[in-house]
Amino acid sequence: MSDSGEETARSAEGSVPAGSGRPAGPAERWFERGLQLSRGLVLIPVVVLVISALAAFAYGAALFVWALAEVVPHPFPVGHKIGLFLLDIDLFLVGATLLISAIGFYELFISKVDAGRQGAGMPPWLVMRDLNDLKARVISMLVLVAAVSFVDVVVGFSGGHDILYLGGGVALVIAALTAFLRFGAGREAGGRTRSGSGDNPPDVS
Numbered sequence: 001m002s003d004s005g006e007e008t009a010r011s012a013e014g015s016v017p018a019g020s021g022r023p024a025g026p027a028e029r030w031f032e033r034g035l036q037l038s039r040g041l042v043l044i045p046v047v048v049l050v051i052s053a054l055a056a057f058a059y060g061a062a063l064f065v066w067a068l069a070e071v072v073p074h075p076f077p078v079g080h081k082i083g084l085f086l087l088d089i090d091l092f093l094v095g096a097t098l099l100i101s102a103i104g105f106y107e108l109f110i111s112k113v114d115a116g117r118q119g120a121g122m123p124p125w126l127v128m129r130d131l132n133d134l135k136a137r138v139i140s141m142l143v144l145v146a147a148v149s150f151v152d153v154v155v156g157f158s159g160g161h162d163i164l165y166l167g168g169g170v171a172l173v174i175a176a177l178t179a180f181l182r183f184g185a186g187r188e189a190g191g192r193t194r195s196g197s198g199d200n201p202p203d204v205s
Helices: 003-015 026-071 081-109 131-155 162-199
Strands: none
Touching: 026 081, 081 131, 131 162
Protein backbone atom coordinates (compact mmCIF):
# COMPACT_ATOMS: atom_id res chain seq x y z
CA MET A 1 0.00 0.00 0.00
CA SER A 2 1.26 3.48 -0.84
CA ASP A 3 1.92 6.18 1.76
CA SER A 4 -1.17 8.13 0.69
CA GLY A 5 -3.29 4.99 1.04
CA GLU A 6 -1.97 4.35 4.56
CA GLU A 7 -2.69 7.96 5.58
CA THR A 8 -6.24 7.69 4.23
CA ALA A 9 -6.83 4.44 6.15
CA ARG A 10 -5.49 5.93 9.37
CA SER A 11 -7.63 9.05 9.04
CA ALA A 12 -10.69 6.91 8.36
CA GLU A 13 -9.97 4.77 11.43
CA GLY A 14 -9.65 7.89 13.59
CA SER A 15 -12.95 9.34 12.39
CA VAL A 16 -15.07 6.20 12.92
CA PRO A 17 -15.73 5.11 16.52
CA ALA A 18 -14.87 1.55 17.50
CA GLY A 19 -17.75 -0.82 16.80
CA SER A 20 -19.60 1.72 14.63
CA GLY A 21 -20.18 1.69 10.90
CA ARG A 22 -20.30 5.46 10.58
CA PRO A 23 -18.83 8.51 12.32
CA ALA A 24 -20.79 9.96 15.23
CA GLY A 25 -22.69 13.11 14.37
CA PRO A 26 -22.81 16.28 16.46
CA ALA A 27 -26.22 15.38 17.91
CA GLU A 28 -24.96 11.98 19.05
CA ARG A 29 -21.86 13.48 20.62
CA TRP A 30 -23.95 16.05 22.52
CA PHE A 31 -26.39 13.34 23.64
CA GLU A 32 -23.57 11.09 24.85
CA ARG A 33 -22.05 14.06 26.65
CA GLY A 34 -25.40 14.68 28.32
CA LEU A 35 -25.62 11.05 29.40
CA GLN A 36 -22.16 11.31 30.88
CA LEU A 37 -23.07 14.44 32.80
CA SER A 38 -26.34 12.86 33.97
CA ARG A 39 -24.31 10.71 36.33
CA GLY A 40 -24.31 13.74 38.60
CA LEU A 41 -27.98 13.07 39.30
CA VAL A 42 -26.81 10.18 41.47
CA LEU A 43 -25.66 12.78 43.98
CA ILE A 44 -29.33 13.28 44.90
CA PRO A 45 -29.87 9.74 46.28
CA VAL A 46 -26.36 9.79 47.75
CA VAL A 47 -27.13 12.91 49.80
CA VAL A 48 -30.56 11.58 50.80
CA LEU A 49 -29.07 8.23 51.88
CA VAL A 50 -26.34 9.91 53.93
CA ILE A 51 -28.88 12.14 55.68
CA SER A 52 -31.11 9.10 56.30
CA ALA A 53 -28.14 7.23 57.79
CA LEU A 54 -27.38 10.15 60.09
CA ALA A 55 -31.04 10.23 61.13
CA ALA A 56 -30.99 6.50 61.89
CA PHE A 57 -27.83 6.87 63.98
CA ALA A 58 -29.30 9.85 65.84
CA TYR A 59 -32.53 7.94 66.41
CA GLY A 60 -30.56 4.99 67.77
CA ALA A 61 -28.58 7.23 70.12
CA ALA A 62 -31.78 8.89 71.36
CA LEU A 63 -33.38 5.49 71.90
CA PHE A 64 -30.35 4.35 73.88
CA VAL A 65 -30.61 7.34 76.22
CA TRP A 66 -34.35 6.76 76.66
CA ALA A 67 -33.78 3.04 77.27
CA LEU A 68 -31.24 3.80 79.98
CA ALA A 69 -33.73 6.12 81.67
CA GLU A 70 -36.29 3.31 81.58
CA VAL A 71 -34.04 0.44 82.63
CA VAL A 72 -31.76 1.94 85.29
CA PRO A 73 -34.52 2.85 87.82
CA HIS A 74 -36.21 -0.57 87.41
CA PRO A 75 -33.75 -3.11 85.97
CA PHE A 76 -35.83 -6.15 86.98
CA PRO A 77 -37.60 -8.10 85.67
CA VAL A 78 -35.63 -8.05 82.44
CA GLY A 79 -38.46 -9.08 80.09
CA HIS A 80 -39.01 -6.72 77.20
CA LYS A 81 -36.24 -4.35 78.34
CA ILE A 82 -33.72 -6.35 76.33
CA GLY A 83 -35.82 -5.62 73.26
CA LEU A 84 -35.06 -1.92 73.62
CA PHE A 85 -31.37 -2.54 73.08
CA LEU A 86 -32.05 -5.02 70.25
CA LEU A 87 -34.09 -2.30 68.57
CA ASP A 88 -31.08 -0.03 69.04
CA ILE A 89 -28.92 -2.55 67.17
CA ASP A 90 -31.52 -2.67 64.41
CA LEU A 91 -31.47 1.11 63.99
CA PHE A 92 -27.69 1.22 63.77
CA LEU A 93 -27.68 -1.63 61.24
CA VAL A 94 -30.26 0.20 59.14
CA GLY A 95 -28.13 3.35 59.31
CA ALA A 96 -25.04 1.40 58.27
CA THR A 97 -26.96 -0.13 55.35
CA LEU A 98 -28.05 3.32 54.18
CA LEU A 99 -24.49 4.60 54.43
CA ILE A 100 -23.08 1.62 52.52
CA SER A 101 -25.68 2.21 49.80
CA ALA A 102 -24.67 5.88 49.55
CA ILE A 103 -20.99 4.98 49.22
CA GLY A 104 -21.80 2.31 46.65
CA PHE A 105 -23.86 4.66 44.48
CA TYR A 106 -21.11 7.28 44.59
CA GLU A 107 -18.32 4.85 43.74
CA LEU A 108 -20.25 3.17 40.94
CA PHE A 109 -21.51 6.32 39.21
CA ILE A 110 -19.21 9.20 40.18
CA SER A 111 -15.74 8.30 41.39
CA LYS A 112 -13.84 6.13 43.83
CA VAL A 113 -13.79 7.50 47.36
CA ASP A 114 -10.10 8.25 47.93
CA ALA A 115 -8.69 11.33 49.60
CA GLY A 116 -5.37 10.81 47.83
CA ARG A 117 -3.42 10.30 51.03
CA GLN A 118 -1.81 7.16 52.38
CA GLY A 119 -4.28 5.26 54.53
CA ALA A 120 -7.10 7.74 53.85
CA GLY A 121 -9.01 5.57 51.36
CA MET A 122 -11.89 3.21 51.98
CA PRO A 123 -11.28 -0.16 53.67
CA PRO A 124 -11.10 -3.00 51.13
CA TRP A 125 -14.47 -4.49 52.10
CA LEU A 126 -16.17 -1.16 51.36
CA VAL A 127 -14.71 -0.68 47.88
CA MET A 128 -17.42 -1.15 45.23
CA ARG A 129 -16.03 -2.35 41.91
CA ASP A 130 -19.39 -3.21 40.30
CA LEU A 131 -23.08 -3.64 41.07
CA ASN A 132 -22.50 -7.14 42.48
CA ASP A 133 -20.32 -5.69 45.23
CA LEU A 134 -23.08 -3.27 46.21
CA LYS A 135 -25.69 -6.04 46.18
CA ALA A 136 -23.49 -8.25 48.34
CA ARG A 137 -22.97 -5.55 50.99
CA VAL A 138 -26.63 -4.50 51.12
CA ILE A 139 -28.00 -8.06 51.17
CA SER A 140 -25.61 -9.03 53.96
CA MET A 141 -26.81 -6.08 56.03
CA LEU A 142 -30.46 -6.91 55.32
CA VAL A 143 -29.92 -10.45 56.58
CA LEU A 144 -28.52 -9.04 59.82
CA VAL A 145 -31.45 -6.63 60.17
CA ALA A 146 -33.98 -9.43 59.61
CA ALA A 147 -32.28 -11.69 62.16
CA VAL A 148 -32.08 -9.01 64.85
CA SER A 149 -35.69 -7.97 64.20
CA PHE A 150 -36.84 -11.56 64.67
CA VAL A 151 -34.93 -11.90 67.93
CA ASP A 152 -36.51 -8.64 69.10
CA VAL A 153 -39.98 -10.10 68.42
CA VAL A 154 -39.08 -13.35 70.20
CA VAL A 155 -37.97 -11.49 73.32
CA GLY A 156 -41.31 -9.70 73.63
CA PHE A 157 -43.46 -12.63 72.48
CA SER A 158 -46.14 -13.73 74.95
CA GLY A 159 -46.92 -17.22 73.62
CA GLY A 160 -48.73 -19.14 70.89
CA HIS A 161 -47.66 -20.74 67.65
CA ASP A 162 -47.57 -17.60 65.54
CA ILE A 163 -43.89 -17.21 66.28
CA LEU A 164 -43.24 -20.41 64.31
CA TYR A 165 -44.84 -18.96 61.18
CA LEU A 166 -42.94 -15.71 61.61
CA GLY A 167 -39.69 -17.60 62.13
CA GLY A 168 -40.33 -19.73 59.07
CA GLY A 169 -41.06 -16.65 56.96
CA VAL A 170 -37.90 -14.89 58.15
CA ALA A 171 -35.88 -18.05 57.51
CA LEU A 172 -37.22 -18.31 53.96
CA VAL A 173 -36.37 -14.69 53.24
CA ILE A 174 -32.84 -15.10 54.63
CA ALA A 175 -32.37 -18.34 52.67
CA ALA A 176 -33.57 -16.68 49.45
CA LEU A 177 -31.26 -13.68 49.93
CA THR A 178 -28.32 -15.95 50.75
CA ALA A 179 -28.97 -18.13 47.69
CA PHE A 180 -29.22 -15.08 45.46
CA LEU A 181 -26.01 -13.69 46.92
CA ARG A 182 -24.20 -17.01 46.59
CA PHE A 183 -25.35 -18.27 43.20
CA GLY A 184 -26.60 -15.17 41.35
CA ALA A 185 -23.58 -12.96 41.96
CA GLY A 186 -21.20 -15.91 41.59
CA ARG A 187 -22.63 -16.84 38.18
CA GLU A 188 -22.32 -13.25 36.93
CA ALA A 189 -18.74 -13.02 38.20
CA GLY A 190 -17.92 -16.34 36.50
CA GLY A 191 -19.38 -15.06 33.23
CA ARG A 192 -17.24 -11.94 33.40
CA THR A 193 -14.16 -14.04 34.12
CA ARG A 194 -14.83 -16.34 31.16
CA SER A 195 -15.49 -13.44 28.80
CA GLY A 196 -12.34 -11.69 29.98
CA SER A 197 -10.25 -14.81 29.47
CA GLY A 198 -11.71 -15.14 25.97
CA ASP A 199 -10.74 -11.61 25.06
CA ASN A 200 -7.19 -12.01 26.38
CA PRO A 201 -5.96 -15.57 25.84
CA PRO A 202 -2.99 -16.60 28.00
CA ASP A 203 0.46 -16.35 26.56
CA VAL A 204 1.74 -19.88 25.89
CA SER A 205 4.99 -18.86 24.29
